[in-house]
Amino acid sequence: MDASRETTAERLLDWYDAHARTLPWRAPPGTPAPDPYRVWLSEVMLQQTTVAAVKEYFAKFTRLWPSVSDLAAARDEEVMAAWAGLGYYARARNLLACAREVAARGGAFPETEVELRTLPGLGPYTAAAVAAIAFGARAVVVDANVERVVSRLFAIETALPASRPEIRERTDDITPQARAGDFAQAMMDLGSGICTVREPKCLLCPLSEMCAARASGDPARLPVKAPKKAKPTRTGRAFWIEARIAGEDHVWLVRRAGKGMLGGMRALPDDGWAARQDGHGEDLAEGPWEPAGRVSHVFSHFALDLRLAIHAGASPPEDLGEGEWWPLEKLDEAGLPTLFAKAARLALAHTGEDA
């Protein structure tokens, strides 16, 4: 490693020592590494998700399940409900599968990047991040922040994602042997607070002197990105079925299949819009359905226009299939993903139960 490369990491680590964000899952620079369970849990939650959104969920999970063995012993539905609203629900399914693998090995995470990579939900980024942050390994950690910082530092003109191999090479070049975990977190703090997507704060950047994009005069131009595809709109229908059981109002909830859209989550019954390009699915059953309005929701790869139909008659449809009567009083504990939480609010407003 030559002197100039050493300087990049050293400058960044000096800046990190003075400016590191304080986060619930993070140990301050220069202090012992945090519990690998907390590092892993936070990294999975942070996949494609903002720090602000994760904080509340991290607090809830660590309160409910203080160790990986506690999480491994939890029921699937408890964990899925606790994850509700955070999105990308395959993460929660993999989280539980991973916790159970680790618990089966005695409750200790493997300490090498290669072994971590074999666990469910740990891809190249997360395996490297946990190895570096929790176990002090020298791993090359590349996330979207690092892609942006490195693209600018070296003025990489190739568009993402084609530039990923080159970005990884350059990140490897500047990653130090010691404090690789702090280095990775420093790169992410820099990308999050200084080297931002729009209007980077180069005057505050510890690496501005060695930044090729800064020298070129328009750092925000990088990284170049491939154009993204337009989102189609689908239409669908969901059903709100109420019944009064033992003197309390209940709603019929189902559990979605274990894969695909909102997989494994509690939900309102619907017409199968998730599996259709165009919506227009089947009615759930015969009955006096009352239209209650519509919910617009944008997913990762399509927008949904969901029409809500209510059946609040004294006798519910007979052929309801698999599901459960859920007390309205505890609806917020059902763990409905955001789409169906919106639909539930609409139904309650329509039936006058709530605002």
Added chain:
DNA sequence: AATACGTGGTG
């Protein structure tokens, strides 16, 4: 390699 997979914050 390309696509599926959520959500809320932000400018």
Added chain:
DNA sequence: TCACCAAGTAT
């Protein structure tokens, strides 16, 4: 308002 986007992974 709305397009962009975030500590990516699985297939």
